[in-house]
Amino acid sequence: MSDDGHIYVRTVRQVLAGNGPVFNAGERAESSTGTLWQWLLVVAGAPGADIAASAVYGGLLLTAAGFALAGLAALRLHGGARLLLPCGALVPLALPPVWDFATSGLETGLATCWIAGAWLALVARPRSLVTCAVLGLGPLVRPDLALVSAVFLAGQWVIARPSWRGVCAGAGAAGALPVAYEVFRMGYYGHLMPLPGVTKEASRSLWGRGLDYLRDFAGPYVLWLPLLIIVAAALTYLPAHGRGPAVRLPVRGRGPAVRLSARGRGAIARLAAARAGQLVPVAAPLAAGALCWLYVIKVGGDFMHGRMFLPGLFLMLLPVFLVPLTRAWTIAAAGVAIWAVACAALLRVPYEGRIGPQGIADERGVYVRQNAAAHPVRHDFAGQPGNMAYARLVRESARRGDLTGERALLLAHTAVPAARPGVTGVYNTLGFSGTVIPLSGAALDPIGLAYPLAAHSESFDGRVGHDKRLPDEWIVAERGVPGALPPGMDPARVDAARRALRCGPFAELRAATRAPMTAGRFWRNLTGAVERTSFRFSNDPVRAERQACGPRG
Incomplete structure (x- = not known):
């Protein structure tokens, strides 16, 4: 089972849990x-x-x-x-x-x-x-x-x-x-x-x-x-x-002026x-x-x-x-x-069990190796220490949240306070993250397969299917508690991202995917789908803020 197969699994679990066909409860994203x-x-x-x-x-x-x-x-x-x-x-x-x-x-x-x-x-x-x-x-x-x-x-x-x-x-x-x-x-x-x-x-x-x-x-x-x-x-x-078969055609008349019957x-x-x-x-x-x-x-x-x-x-x-x-x-x-x-x-790819030099993966071989299992169906990533460490961090954060009400935003292996209840995890391996993050939490990928904000960010010259990555400043601005920043993060860039998210197409994108679903919201989503789908923004929060909100007064 590939990691992307587990993306389907989380959505199906959300449907059966009554949260609708979404990847994360409270955000309408079709992954x-x-x-x-x-x-x-x-x-x-x-x-x-x-x-x-x-x-x-x-x-x-x-x-x-x-x-x-x-x-x-x-x-x-x-x-x-x-x-x-x-x-x-x-x-x-x-x-x-x-x-x-x-x-x-x-x-x-x-x-x-x-x-x-x-x-x-x-x-x-x-x-x-x-x-x-x-x-x-x-x-x-x-x-x-x-x-x-x-x-x-x-x-x-x-x-x-x-x-x-x-x-x-x-x-x-x-x-x-x-x-x-x-x-x-x-x-x-x-x-x-x-x-x-x-x-x-x-x-x-x-x-x-x-x-x-x-x-x-x-x-x-x-x-x-x-x-x-x-x-x-x-x-x-x-x-x-x-x-094809020969066909004898009945005709009327003789000579050059022949009419078919x-x-x-x-x-x-x-x-x-x-x-x-x-x-x-x-x-x-x-x-x-x-x-x-x-x-x-x-x-x-x-x-x-x-x-x-x-x-x-x-x-x-x-x-x-x-x-x-x-x-x-x-x-x-x-x-x-x-x-x-x-x-x-006999014939196999030269990079069997790995990701090749052009970024193309032997998909089954990669997950056999990373799960340390010949026939991996469920994710445990026993052969991938980094993923195991992320899974432990998620479990510990969820346990603390159950005991103290703590809200955690996990940027890979860094934790900061989150603005929403439960555990919010940001990880590239989305199917795995969706497996370990509770359905009440949010499993986000900076690539944008299930995260609308990241999906609309600008792309770069990277691996096919992985050539977008939303900078952490945007995620902290949208999902974190104001003033609580990871070590080394520029607060000015976070403030620029937070202001941009309140302006123009950003605000509309957030309303389209998070506002309560009413008849009016459905109609606005329907009529604005073309423009919304084509929306892209700069990964640089300062530049994106200026484009969406205009210069600061």
Whole structure:
């Protein structure tokens, strides 16, 4: 289980405790990128099941279901042929990141299952409104999978060619749940997207860093080799089998002025629909997967090795997930199988169990080492003394608070009085911090995955996904007791931050996320979501104060 998987766990615990879908009680911040996964875990945890274990085994089950659904879709694509070979299916089966993230507690297993189920729906029932509803779920699985929804829905339209009434009905079925949740998100949280999308600047362009992320994924596994084998076999197979059936068209008249009869026009329409039914299920996942990869490269990739490329890879392999038993495909499948055995048994990243030189982590290996456990599901970080010391400080502060009413603000391993009850802990490892901080306290990350103020701070040239860090002066100004400062902190900078927080967009951001939720607050959040999401401020409190409040009188 990854640390980010434990971010979901804390939010689910807050929901089940009656505090709403928030990371910290009293502050409306959407830390869960996968909306549907979060609510599935709420359903799993409601009867009392262990949430972390549900996330691990649920992800594994959904991954297996995704492979099964992809196989069923491939059978339908090939007309129910009995003799099919696994070919594209062998590639994700062999890749270590696929299985690392299937049980990471993240939404990867759900994404695999939804992609395969959406493809099956497109292949098997392209004219159904249920299919429209399934295809429209992409943004709720992960916001970037809206690209997949758009491509699949366009493919469905090409196959079905519905009337305008059918288009409206399909759009309503596809958009009902995502649009309804987006309205809720804007009104409740005051943002257009989950907070990680704000802190990671999901609209920026970092092409060079994204290409490095691609090389980090493809290079260690020699991924170009199975893809080259599959492409070569497809180019051999298509010329011989890519032609549609011959159709004899009834015509009227002779000579140059030939008119098709009604039967002829109907035959052409049926032929076009049949060809679309053959081509779209192949073209749609290829196009969607390519767009997913292009987006990941554009935004600079991620800090988890391979994670963000997995949905796009799975999509692009769907048309060849299972292949016909022909000579070309048999040779290709054998070649891919040899690569798959070598990949699964031998090929690994050169920084196995660590964070690589480019800031990309072998996610599972890192948490195996830090927890000193072969299969870490719950965080104890027995192999990470710094985290263990932080956990002890949290427990001691919570105990003193229970006995004396003391309010503690923990800046890593420094404690100062806090302005709010309970323990407020500030730590980079958010999932771990959310595990050890009581639900009544506040687990903050200076990166901004669950802390709105940090999410809107300016970024710097740092590790992908970790290139924001809110200076401590801001945290002390917002969460600390006036006059109580850690050793060495400049009181003038804290005063500047405290004044800025009362001005303009800062005050509005705090009201949007902390003011009591009323109908009026919901409406202000909803109508101001665009401007609020785009708000950024300087990390320098003096400069930010001047920009937000104007010069001091």
